Amino acid sequence: MEEQRRSPTAEKEITKVVISVKCRDLPVEKSFAVISLHSGSYMNEKDTVTTETVERSSSPAFRTPLLAVYKFEERQMVELEVYSAQEEVRHGERRVIGTCSVSLGHVIHNGGQIVAQLDSGAGSGANSGRAKCLFHVEEYGGNKETLMLKLSGRGLDKKDLFGKSDPYVIIEKRNDKGRLVRAYRTEVIKNTLDPDWKPVKVSMDKLCGGDFGREIRFRCFDWDGAEGDPEDKDIEFDELIGEFFTTPSDLLDGREICFDLVNPRKQKKKKNYKNSGVINLKVISVDSQGSFLDYMFGGTDLCFTVAIDMTASNGNPSQPTSLHYTDPFTPNQYTIAMQAVLEIVQDYDSDQLLPAFGFGCRVPPDYRVSHEWPLNGDSNNPFCHGAGGVMEAYRQCLDEVRPSGPTHFAPVIRHVSRLAVGHQDGSRYYVLLILTDGTIDDWTDCKRAVIEASYLPVSIIVIGIGNGNFTEMELLDQDVWLLEEGGQKACRDIVQFVELRKYLRQAADGTESVRWSKVALAKDVLQELPSQIMEYMRRRKLRPGRHGAQQTQQGASSMVG
Template sequence: MQSRPRIQIGISCRNLPTKLRGSYAKFSVAHGGFLHEKHVTETELQNNIASPIFITRLNLEYYFEEKQIITAEIFQCEQEDREDSHLLGFVQCTVGRVIHSGGQVEQPLISDEQQKKYLKHADPSMPTTVVVCIREDPFYKENICLKMQGFNLDKKDFFGKSDPYVTIYRRNERGKLQKCCRSEVIKNTLFPDFRPIPICLDKLCGGNIDCELYFRCFDWDGAVGDSEEVDTELDDLIGEFTTTVSDLLRADENGLEFKLINPPKKRKKKYYQHSGLLNVKLYFAQTKYSFLDYIFGGTSINVVVGVDLSNHAAAAQLSKTRQIEMAQSCNEYGVAIQAVMEILQEYDSDQLFPAFGFGSKLSTGGKICNKYPLSGDANNYFCKGMAGVLEAYRRSFDVLHLAGPVCFSPIVRDVSETAKRNKDAENYYVLLILTNGTVDDWIETKKAVIEASFLPISIIVIGIGGGNFSDMEILDQDFGLLKVGQEQACRDNVQFVQMRRFLRMAADGTDNLRWSKVALAKEVLAELPSQMMDYFERSHLAPSHTVPGQPRLLRNLADPIWWRQFTQPFSSPVRGELNTSSETKQSGMDTGRLLEEREEDQPDHPQSVVPVVQAPATQSRPLPDADPSYRLGERLTSNVHLTSVRCLSASLVGESSGPPRTTHRVPSVRSDDTNTNPKDRGNPFPNVRRQMSLGPAFHSSTSGRKLPGAYEQVSRKPSTSEK
């Protein structure tokens, strides 16, 4: 099971008053039910600096399915013990918003009248701001491969060659050896070339790159049959050696070569040298990306809401007065919308959400609507944020009567038509459907869901009430992919949750019931990151923009100076955001006959091109199969992510004239490739120095250590293929 990603949060300030001796920050991250789980830290004291960059960071796990709120308070004091501290103000933001903004958000300091007295000594021409930076901890990313290759190993079998494999150990907190990873068994060879092992540094060294790793090479005896199950107590030891992750990180692209020493043979033989050589090297897997790489790189999660307004129990038809009362109350529909969209709206650039109702009948004319805009405006069916969707839902009962049938396929195909135009890593679509019963167009719905599985779409279905949800269980595909005739879904992109499972007793001890929105959001959004990664990996899509703050070379991870700059602000901070208008975003949602007519009438209608100025840290990354003439302006869609537009200084704008350089991403990395990505070598802004950021500051050693005694490094011999 893949470990949960971890992030590091850093704080810096701009234009603080310098009258007092120093300043420091106290910041916390709250999440969970009632935000009771908190991670709090206090930075070091920065002496008399107007724009301090605090070194102390907060390291914590990232929860996509929870709302994590960052609160940073800025203090100033005169004494070292901080007893005379004065609060200057605070800022507050969410982890999701900072990550979706490219890893950095700058906000003005919020202060009351009492606190503003201390800010009057600052520069009046500039506001006092706080910069919150978030980076993904590279020690927990599985984008590093361990490659091992043996040369001239000892022969252990009487009738054949050895069957070698390598096991790596490190000592835990108790001082006992703990297995980190193991290679596969390669039979009947003395020159094994093991497959690369994807691994994260935390699993390999526990976050301490100076801890010793024990490499032990065994000969598999096959004592348990033909399977590759190994038993180190029964298998013969070929040889062993020790090294550190720090030494491996500082090695060149050829890695390091070690002598395998067999202690019993060394004690018995006077002129014993070694039992073979093992070459070990670490390198970046350039095609391996994490979920946060896509969010940092500009992927926007676009939410479309569909509300089932039908009533399957015709005898229990509600009066209009009762409908209005139900809409005004905090019913199950409102709780479900609030629980899910409160999380997902942080990952949408403009927070404009299409919201539709279906299975309803208009009060004027009595026409059944399979897709009615909850906003009431057929020309603009976007709602601003979660609050706008809730308000539009509550107003819909003034013009709608509950009726059947219930058809899912129109709204699913509607989203599919939009996703077909944006099959890149910049946009991913989530269709949230709230239903209270079965589906009447069952076959068409299954076909629409199968088609959506090949597109960047995930479907979340929340069952409201106590109806029959057997059809929804089939759509969930937990027990098999959906299939209709010869058509079959390529992946599971549907998540179904029944609302009634999240009723809880009130916390005050009364008999009242309440909804657990935190538990509902966890259940509903638990599979969304894996569904997104499944689509991106199947489609071979890289992040749309270069992920900021990532190490370019493996040796950066062993450099304390590089780690010190981990959460420093970028040289060109983001100061603005380009929001897409509802009219532009709406154009991509028109489907059906109207869409076909528009395409026939305007076949050569050019796509709108937005001028873009890119900072070095956010240089656009083309798709793997992109044409060399593929221009950046042609890739911009209606939903422009805020990291696509950077507000740079006037000098930077002047230096960045000309079309952006287009490169191709290397589809795969062999064991002999270097650790640098060819597309990241060029700097389109040569006069602007790139600032590298990322990582804990506990790596203090800068010099490589020599291997002790018999485990000395030797020059690498050419492999058989090289000979």
């Protein structure tokens, strides 16, 4: 079977959301609000907007929304502060009527609306205990406005000594500071002066922020990589063939446009220089596409399962040298990894019931080796409630099991696959989080289990704990080639691997305590999950639904009706 090389990972696009609020039963009839979105390691990054003042209403619907960047891989909190505008300003301050905050992910997974009690504190008026607010979140429409650009070249300059050229195109936009930055690129086409590239899907919001007159630049390069190198490796060494400038408005009239590729250096040197070839460019479609947020708003559940390596190589949990050692003041690395991931993703699971297992350990009552031991000890109901429930079950089971071996991944992978078989309609997407300290002992069977899972709504996240050898984990995470074993081939990449030690640092004060970057870890662990989910949905032609959103919408309607 001929091997197929996968394209380099696409640059992550920014997704924006629009957050608006309504209130009911305020103790005043003249008010305004401040809407903020907090994110970052200590929620120290903040986007904020102050609404207009609404008069003669104790149930205002504020028209001014907050437009902010949505980050699936971070826990983001929406905070609302409602102020009275009835009293005179004293010392530049307004009286706070009440505040409340909700998780952005929780609002999104509840269909984009959620009702919350306004915490008014003491002495805020007769209606203070009744006041409520409705948070409404929707995806910014500009996220979905896309163009399909068809590019082809003719008569490009020959750049290779023993061939022609290996051309590709980079599309650059001007950022808010006026600098040209990379937005998109085509694939490389080898050994040709007349390339015909695959269509490039372009978000108008990312390309120009809705300003169709904003200048964009197309640059054509000759790729100088060696066989087997990623196409985006060391692009600074690739040689420029030529470039041209245009605007989105020029592209939208439907005509095929021919642009001269101009090489500025050659243009200066050669008196009769005309071009270094031409690029034909045409918009072949303009559409609005379904997005990851459409599935989240539609109620698609992200069902996480946790699997923890409890083999003897981790050490005796009662000894401080063990990776499972539980210090009352310092969380161990397994706890750190679980906290970073589960506290974010639990917002996208309707019931927040997470099955959690240990593998490679001897378990009661007869202490045989198990590779699917429920952390809570209940084989009929292995579910734990939320991130806190998983970590509590993990701490308790350390006193009940005996570390052993071998390290087998296939049983827990197939456990999740069996669950996923019954939910291939887009209502649920399963994610297996494996935490392990090293070598896989069922390597061949593990690869087969991963390949089987690639055809189901399943993704696998592996976090390497400690200082072990993680070569096999890196082989499972195939960013260039799709996984193959025994004539079988995965249909998509579903594994993401990171090493926890890259996010741990010794304290700067010289003590033995450890500092870790929770946000950076979660970002790298979760960054590929939305694209993996979207690839599955598109392969199966599954459209976003309204799974589980009816109850939430009814509650919101009664609040503002």
